[in-house]
Amino acid sequence: METQGRSYLRVIAVLTMLAMPAALAQTEQELLNPPPTEWPTYGRNLEMQRYSPLSQINTFNVPRLRLTWSRSLGFRTDAQFSPVVYRGIMYVPAPDRVIALNATNGDLAWEYKVKLHEKTASLAASRNRGAVVVFDGKVYHTLGDGRVVALEARTGKEIWSSQIGRIELGEGFTSGPIFAGGKIIVGPSGADIGGVNGRVVALDPQDGKTIWTFNAIPQPGEPGFESWDPPSAAQWGGGSAWNVGAYDPVTRTVIYGIGQPIPWVAKDFRRGDNLYTASWVALEADTGKLKWHYQVIPNDEWDLDQIATPTIGDVRIDGQTRRVALLPTTTGFLLLFDIRTGQMIKWHQMVPELTIHKGFTPEGKPIIDDSFRYQQVGEKKLVCAFRWVDWEPAAFSPQTGLYYRPNTYDCANLRNDPPAADWRPGQNPINAEFEYLTDRFSRYGALSAIDPATGKVVWEFGYGYRNFNGPVVTAGGVVFSGFMDRVFRAFDARTGTILWQQVMPAYMQTDAITYMVEGKQYVAVIAGGAGTFFPHRQTGLPPVVEGEVTAFVFALP
Structure with a gap:
């Protein structure tokens, strides 16, 4: 039955199923070090590097790429996700479904679809980020x-279902799970919807039972609770971990970004640093215990949540190879942390203008200009940068040593008023208005190739739309990425030279991937959507072209 959100299943295209591989189960080792042919999780590997060791398509032959197949997916939400591929099957997520396709021709294998609960918040019902996880014969x-x-x-048959979000307060999911230390890790959304406190939750892959929970807003008796003044402010403190995290199998560390506090305006509502909002948290994969944290914006009241997907890798810094977490901030900085100790190694300013978050002290503490705090109802403040990065992932190539970061030079005038006096949990806690300053700089969005050791931008492709598209970089020396101007592009990973491009029927704000089936390499991207989430652009450019969400897959002829 479908009441109370119980799911149902539609299994279609039985003949396609007969062509599926005989064995779909894989071990944890295959997620820790995926075969070159596969893309089984959001970042391909658990460190979220989005690097593929495939090289059949390379800088010499990529101009010969041709469309192999395409398939409409039957919905028109804000597509902000990545497909995954394992053993010849592509799995595509959406807020209410998973679609399985033959990765060589687009034939439908099965579709799992549910009726969402009637109280599902519109934000969670209309977009999905991240990807599914394929592990041990399950999706x-x-x-x-x-x-x-x-x-x-x-088959797409449901094995188990666990209700993690507090649906009565509008808590759902806007991003997919990750796999870490033998567990499925999720971060619910809801602070911006109904004021619910954020969490990171680990589930047993076999039965969906909760193994541990990390409270992003500390509860009484937990470390960090003392940073809320008055203590009652932590009851509805916000801090959703609403985007995808990353896992370091070397140190067994899970890293998630945490959102902003609630209400946005601090005056007369909350004092103190308000841990762990606007922070990065590093957790023990086995227990969920906090290993270290870094708060970018203490007592945030400008919606400066720190939720971009982390990237973990080995970086050569000052003659020494370090195991680091690359943490991009919405405020316009790239931070490098020693993942073992939580020590800040380096920070790089990546935007031309700063207002609220000015930089860092020699000890690594953020420098905040408190003159931008709200004192009167109706005030506007220039928030710059507001969203240098958002939910979109970056790519990191161990071959070039470069970090390929989608980003936007984004400043906004923000009017941030207190919530209504009769506000109650479950109601919208936000009372703000944004004026986006799209023409403030010569470019708006970009894909930037950054040397993480120095912060130098080695090359950059900039244009007049925001950039929410996650790239993939390959051993063939190519970076693939879609863009909001409807063009799917391939770049030389070292120089940024455009090697190939294809105009698509609709805009893209999804994440490209590459995979191989039966010796043939494919490149996939999803185009289309409702075009309702941050469709801003510079003056004189046409609106984004909407369209039904469609998968496009390319290969060499």
Whole structure:
């Protein structure tokens, strides 16, 4: 039955199923070090590097790429996700479904679809970020109404369903799960919707039961609770971990970004640093215990949540190879942390203008200009940068040593008023207005190739739209990325030279991937969507072209 959000299943195209591989289960080792042919999780590997060791398509032959197949996916939400591929099957997520396709021709294998709970918040019902996780013959997915489900990878049949989100407060999921230390890790959304406090939750892959929970807003008796003044402010403190995290298998560390506090205006509502909002948290994969944290914006009241997907890798710094977490801030900085100790190694300013977050002290503490704090109702403040990065992932190539970061030079005038006096949990806690300053700089969005050791931008492709598109970089020396101007491009990973481009029927704000089946390499991207989330552009450019969400896959002829 479908009441109370119980799911149902539609299994289609039985003949296609007969062509599926005989064995779909894989071990944890295959996620820690995926075969070059596969893309089984959001970042391909658990460190979220989005690097593929495939090189059949390279800088010499990429101009010969041709469309191999395309398929409309039957919905028109804000597509902000990545497909994944394992053993010849592509899995595509959405807030209410998972679609499985033959990765060589687009034939439908199965579709799992649910009716979302009637109280599902519009934000969670209309977009999905990240990707599913394919592990041990199962596909793990998060739904807009707060459920986490495990499906049979072969048939799409539901194995278990766990209600994690507090649906009565509008808590659901806007991003997919990750795999870490033998567990499925999820971060619900809800602070911006109904004021619910954020969490990071670890589930047992076999039955969906909760193994541990990290409270992003500390509860009484937990470290950090003392940073809320008055203590009652922590009851509805916000801090959703609403985007995708990363996992370092070397140190067994899970890293998530944490959102802003609630209400946005601090005056007369909350004092103190308000841990762990606007922070990065590093957790023990086995227990969920906090290993270290870094708060970018203490007592944030400008919606400066720190939620971009981390990237973990080995970086050569000052003659020494360091195991680092690359943490991009919404405020316009790239931070490098020693993942073992939580020590800040370096920070780089990546934007031309700063207002609120000015930089860091020699001890690594953020420098905040408190003159921008709100004192009167109706005030406007220039927030710059507001969203240098958002939910979109970066790519990191161990071959070039470069970090390929989608970004936007984004400043905004923000009017941030207190919530209504009769506000109650479950109601919208936001009372703000934005004026986006799209023409403030010569470019708006960009894909920038950054040397993480120095902060130098080695090359950059900039244009007049925001850039929410996650790239993939390959051993063939190519970076693939879609863009909001409808063009899917391939760049030389070292120089940024455009090697190939294809105009698509609609805009893109999804993440490209590459994979191989039966000796043939493919490149995939999803185009289309409702075009409702941050469609801003510079003056004189046409609106984004909407369209039904469609998968496009390219290969050499």
